[in-house]
Amino acid sequence: MSTFVLLTITGLGLGAMYFLVASGLSLIYGLMGVLNFAHGAFLTVGAYATWFTESKLGGISSVTLRFLLASLVGLAVGALFAALVELVLIRPLYLRHIEQVLVTVGLSLAMVALVQGIWGNDARLYAVPNWFRETTHVGGATIPNDRWLDIGAAVLVLAGLKAFLRYTRYGLVIRAGVENRAMVTALGIDVRKAFTLVFAIGGLAAALAGILSGVYFTEVDPGRGTSLLIFAFIVVVIGGLGSLTGSAVASVVVGLSQQYVNYYSSGVGDLSVVLLLALVLLARPATLAGRTA
Amino acid sequence: MKRALRIAGPVALVVLLAFVPKFGFGLGKALPGGFSSPGTLQLLAVCLIFAGVALSYDLLFGFTGLLSFGHALYFATGLYVADVAITKWHWSFFEACLITAGVGLVLPAIVGWISLRTSGIAFAMVTLAFAQAGAILVQKNPHSWTGGDDGLGYDYTHVPAAFVGVVNTKNLYWLALGYAVVVFAAVAWAVRSSPGHVWQAIRENERRVEVLGLRTRRYKLLAFVLGSFLATGGGVVYLLCVNGANPSVTTPDFTLTLLVMVVLGGSGTLWGPVLGGALYWYANQRLLAVGGSHAIQSLPGVLRTPLSQPLFVLGTLFILAVFFLPGGIVGIGARGNAGRRGLRRLEAALRGTGDAA
Numbered sequence: 001m002s003t004f005v006l007l008t009i010t011g012l013g014l015g016a017m018y019f020l021v022a023s024g025l026s027l028i029y030g031l032m033g034v035l036n037f038a039h040g041a042f043l044t045v046g047a048y049a050t051w052f053t054e055s056k057l058g059g060i061s062s063v064t065l066r067f068l069l070a071s072l073v074g075l076a077v078g079a080l081f082a083a084l085v086e087l088v089l090i091r092p093l094y095l096r097h098i099e100q101v102l103v104t105v106g107l108s109l110a111m112v113a114l115v116q117g118i119w120g121n122d123a124r125l126y127a128v129p130n131w132f133r134e135t136t137h138v139g140g141a142t143i144p145n146d147r148w149l150d151i152g153a154a155v156l157v158l159a160g161l162k163a164f165l166r167y168t169r170y171g172l173v174i175r176a177g178v179e180n181r182a183m184v185t186a187l188g189i190d191v192r193k194a195f196t197l198v199f200a201i202g203g204l205a206a207a208l209a210g211i212l213s214g215v216y217f218t219e220v221d222p223g224r225g226t227s228l229l230i231f232a233f234i235v236v237v238i239g240g241l242g243s244l245t246g247s248a249v250a251s252v253v254v255g256l257s258q259q260y261v262n263y264y265s266s267g268v269g270d271l272s273v274v275l276l277l278a279l280v281l282l283a284r285p286a287t288l289a290g291r292t293a
Numbered sequence: 294m295k296r297a298l299r300i301a302g303p304v305a306l307v308v309l310l311a312f313v314p315k316f317g318f319g320l321g322k323a324l325p326g327g328f329s330s331p332g333t334l335q336l337l338a339v340c341l342i343f344a345g346v347a348l349s350y351d352l353l354f355g356f357t358g359l360l361s362f363g364h365a366l367y368f369a370t371g372l373y374v375a376d377v378a379i380t381k382w383h384w385s386f387f388e389a390c391l392i393t394a395g396v397g398l399v400l401p402a403i404v405g406w407i408s409l410r411t412s413g414i415a416f417a418m419v420t421l422a423f424a425q426a427g428a429i430l431v432q433k434n435p436h437s438w439t440g441g442d443d444g445l446g447y448d449y450t451h452v453p454a455a456f457v458g459v460v461n462t463k464n465l466y467w468l469a470l471g472y473a474v475v476v477f478a479a480v481a482w483a484v485r486s487s488p489g490h491v492w493q494a495i496r497e498n499e500r501r502v503e504v505l506g507l508r509t510r511r512y513k514l515l516a517f518v519l520g521s522f523l524a525t526g527g528g529v530v531y532l533l534c535v536n537g538a539n540p541s542v543t544t545p546d547f548t549l550t551l552l553v554m555v556v557l558g559g560s561g562t563l564w565g566p567v568l569g570g571a572l573y574w575y576a577n578q579r580l581l582a583v584g585g586s587h588a589i590q591s592l593p594g595v596l597r598t599p600l601s602q603p604l605f606v607l608g609t610l611f612i613l614a615v616f617f618l619p620g621g622i623v624g625i626g627a628r629g630n631a632g633r634r635g636l637r638r639l640e641a642a643l644r645g646t647g648d649a650a
Contacts, residue, residue, distance in 0.1 A: 029414065033414075035414045035417060037549075089612065093615075093616075098360070099619065101360070101417075102552070102556055102611070103612050103615050103616075105549050105553070105611075106553070106608045106609070106612040106615065107608065107612060108549075108608075109546065109549055109550075109553070109611070110605045110608030110609050110611075110612070111608075112546075112604070113605035113608060114599055114602065114605050117599060117602040118598055226545065226546070230421060230422065230425045230545065233421060233422065234418070234422050236418065237418045237419060268433070270425075270426075270429045271426050271429055271430065273422075274422050274425065274426040277419065277422050278407050278423075282407060282410070
């Protein structure tokens with residue numbers, strides 16, 4: 001029983017990270033029709049910015065404060081970098097979807113290489129507040145505390161994004177843009193501002209996923225972005241392109257099934273996720289073309 | 294007469310390339326060691342293999358409009374199935390080739406059948422997921438077959454003696470040249486055949502083809518299986534040229550590399566991917582060598598770090614090419630809009646039929 005609880009909480013924590021990456025991907029695709037391959041680069045940039053800032057903040061003795069400050073810097077860098085990518089690389093190729101995808105592909109290759117060039121191929125250790133490394137007892141299971149952080153962050157982001165989309169003017173523009181971009185433009189609303197905003201939000205969420213993955217794996221390496229991105233792609237496809245709630249449900253399913261299968265049949269959890277994707281595609285291919293926000 | 298002329302150019306090029314191992318001279322700093330040295334011949338052989346593999350990818354991407362992110366899977370299938378059969382199961386080279394060909398046909402048929410239920414971007418993501426499954430499988434090293442991260446050397450006693458050893462590098466070069474020629478001929482013939490015309494029609498407007506009463510999914514599956522099978526063949530030749538299997542070609546990055554080769558050369562053409570594949574690999578290898586050279590190492594850190602990473606240089610070049618040279622290298626000479634056509638015409642194909650926007 002205790003193993004089951006541990007697996008469940010860990011699976012949810014993993015799913016939380018997938019969701020943070022997938023939410024940005026899904027929103028960007030829903031609004032702009034861009035498959036953003038550079039999303040993994042946003043994650044890597046955010047995670048490395050946090051690690052780098054923390055290593056430079058030796059003057060502050062409190063680890064918690066250092067980690068919080070560094071995380072804020074990492075989040076800001078991730079969001080800024082994403083917004084910059086949209087403005088400089090994506091915007092000039094407006095409506096040329098295939099070229100936009102190719103540019104993000106080039107960017108993801110170049111950024112990973114750049115990070116490797118600057119900080120090397122080896123993983124970098126994350127210094128985090130002790131509380132994250134301690135454990136809590138739930139239902140007889142010993143749960144590392146950072147799992148709660150992952151789940152909490154994902155729930156907050158989901159609730160925040162939902163509220164933002166529902167109750168703010170920009171959220172309204174984004175929802176309308178996902179529904180029918182041409183009509184929104186025809187009504188005289190500059191939908192391009194929403195594009196930059198969505199990229200910044202996506203970059204922020206990806207950077208958050210990067211920081212949390214740094215805490216979860218206790219280190220960060222240049223390939224982290226790409227490996228999480230692939231699972232986020234699977235989540236987005238299972239959940240339905242452009243659907244936030246779909247991504248949330250799918251990330252929970254993917255995270256949990258990965259953990260369960262990994263435990264009960266020696267380490268084929270990653271493969272089972274691909275199998276799950278194949279089954280979903282065979283069962284209901286029609287929903288995958290859907291574009292709902 | 295026209296047909297004769299069209300064939301004469303490629304034939305002359307192949308004859309010229311076939312005599313390369315007999316050339317005693319080199320190209321100075323661009324190709325140190327002279328053409329006939331084993332190091333150069335091996336580099337050129339791998340260039341030719343990637344020319345062929347890039348062209349097999351262009352069959353999907355440039356000619357049919359299928360944006361697959363999983364082409365590495367089939368190249369890796371050729372590499373690993375042949376290697377495991379020879380080295381771990383101790384099969385003869387001929388038997389290994391047979392099983393590899395079998396897997397190289399059945400695997401893309403199954404994966405294609407499932408992933409072609411989606412189109413456009415979803416298809417890209419799904420093929421990526423399947424390729425990732427292959428990469429994980431190699432990583433997990435089941436029954437110690439694949440060697441995991443370390444890769445898998447091959448048992449040369451089971452390979453024809455003509456393809457073993459440094460002295461025989463020229464034979465490997467000719468084998469790679471033969472592979473490139475076979476892929477070129479197969480793709481050139483396929484895109485001019487009757488299904489080939491349907492592929493290009495699907496790329497232009499899939500719905501219109503459906504309205505004509507053709508089942509587009511069958512045609513797309515045919516292109517998928519043919520392109521993948523040709524890539525599998527490339528994997529086998531690559532195994533012989535680099536003496537073993539290496540997990541780096543199973544990663545999604547390798548598929549992205551193929552995409553870069555095709556787009557840099559010029560998608561939707563025959564010569565573009567061939568040029569792109571060969572030049573990319575050559576540039577990648579030379580940049581590695583140049584990056585470690587004194588000229589680069591003595592630069593200040595801000596310049597040195599990015600320039601010593603070939604993938605950074607090539608990724609940046611690729612982005613610039615997408616902006617300023619969408620027709621690729623072969624599009625440079627074309628006038629006006631013709632040169633920009635390469636990527637533009639893939640637009641409709643990528644959006645897929647399920648997407649009304």
